[in-house]
Amino acid sequence: MISLLRKSFPNAITQTNRVVRCKSKQDKCARNALIILAPGAEEMEFTISADVLRRAKINVTVAGLHGCEPVKCSRSVVIVPDTSLEHVVTRGDYDVLVLPGGLAGNKALMNSSAVGEVLRCQDSKGGLIAAICASPTALAKHGIGRGKSVTSHPDMRPQLMELYCYIDDKTVVQDGNLITSRGPGTTFDFALKITEQLVGVEVAKEVAKAMLWPYKP
C-alpha cells in the first residue's frame, strides 16, 4: 500500500525517508513541528493544527502512531500520515510536538511507550509540547510538566486537577514549554499560540487574518 500511496503522493510519502529539512538557503531558518496522529484522534483538532502551522511556513510532519497507513479519526475522516512515529522518534529534532485530542486517540497516546519516550526527550531539552482537549491527560500519564498550569476539555479536569495547576477560564494556557487547550472550538487559538511562539506574533496575525479568524494575541 505504501508504494501505491507513494505513487500518488510522492511528496507526502518521501518524507518517510528524509530527515533533512533545510533544503535550501530559503528555509534554513524554518521551524519544524511533529504532530502525532493516532486512530480515533479528533480530526478537527488535527487538521486545524496542521493547516494553521503550514500556513505559517512551519514544516509539519504528520506521524502515524502505528505506522504509515491511513488513520481513521473520531468522526470517520480518514487521513494519510506523512510517516510513522517509529521512523521519526529517534531522528527528529522538532521545535514543537503536537498532540491532538479525541477520546480513543488520546487513549492510544497514553498507552504508547514511544509517545512517552518522544515527549520526555522533547521535555528534557525544553522543547515546546502542545496538547489539546483530552490529550493533556497523556502528558500526565507520561509524567510531563507536573505542577505546571494547564487546561483541557472540561471532562478531563478530574484527571488533571491534582497533578497540575488547572485553569478553567482560558481557551489556551502556556506555562513555559507547555501549551494546552480545551477542544475543537479552541483549536484555532491553540495553533496560533504555537505559531506565535515559533515564528512570532506578526506571522500569527497574518495567518489569522487570511483565515478570517478573530485572533487576539
Add this chain to the structure above:
Amino acid sequence: MISLLRKSFPNAITQTNRVVRCKSKQDKCARNALIILAPGAEEMEFTISADVLRRAKINVTVAGLHGCEPVKCSRSVVIVPDTSLEHVVTRGDYDVLVLPGGLAGNKALMNSSAVGEVLRCQDSKGGLIAAICASPTALAKHGIGRGKSVTSHPDMRPQLMELYCYIDDKTVVQDGNLITSRGPGTTFDFALKITEQLVGVEVAKEVAKAMLWPYKP
C-alpha cells in the same frame, strides 16, 4: 489501491457500493449530506463540516471529485474519501450538498460538469446547497441561485457582487436553499447553520457545547 484501502477501512470503502442509508428503524429519519472533496480543497473547511455534521448524527458521504483515491488538500493534508462523485451523482438523494473552499479545490469544482449537474439537480428540487470561502464562485459558474443573498471569502467578492446580493457583514448567510460562508474561521458557524436546518437548533446547541464553540443561533 482501493482493495487495500477496503481492507483497512471496510466501513469507509463499502460506502462506495451502497446507497441504502436507512439501515434500521433508528435511523429512518436520519438526514444525509454529501460533501464533494476536490484536490486542493481547504482541509479545515472540509474536516470541520464533516465532523460537525457527523456529531449531529447526520449521515455524511465524502465523495472524491475525481474518484476514490486519497485527495491532497490545500495544505498537504491527505484525506481518503468514502466514495467517488461519479458513483453517487446519479443515485444520491441528499438533504444538503456541501462545497468546501480552497482556491485549487474550487477551480476543480468550477471546471467539473458533474458538479454542475449535481448542483442543478439539488437546486431544482429545492434541496439545501452550502458553499464556503471560494466555493460560492462555483455556484456562480454553474448558474445556481443567482440574485440571492450570499457571502464568500472577501477575495471572491468581485466575482460575485454583480450576480448576487453580496453580504459583507455576516459570517454565514442563508437565502432560501442556499447557505454561504466566508473562510476557515467561519466554518464552525457554517456547519452549525446546516445542522440547525437539518436537525434543529437544539441539536446544534448540544453539538456546539461539546466542541466548546460559542454558538449563537
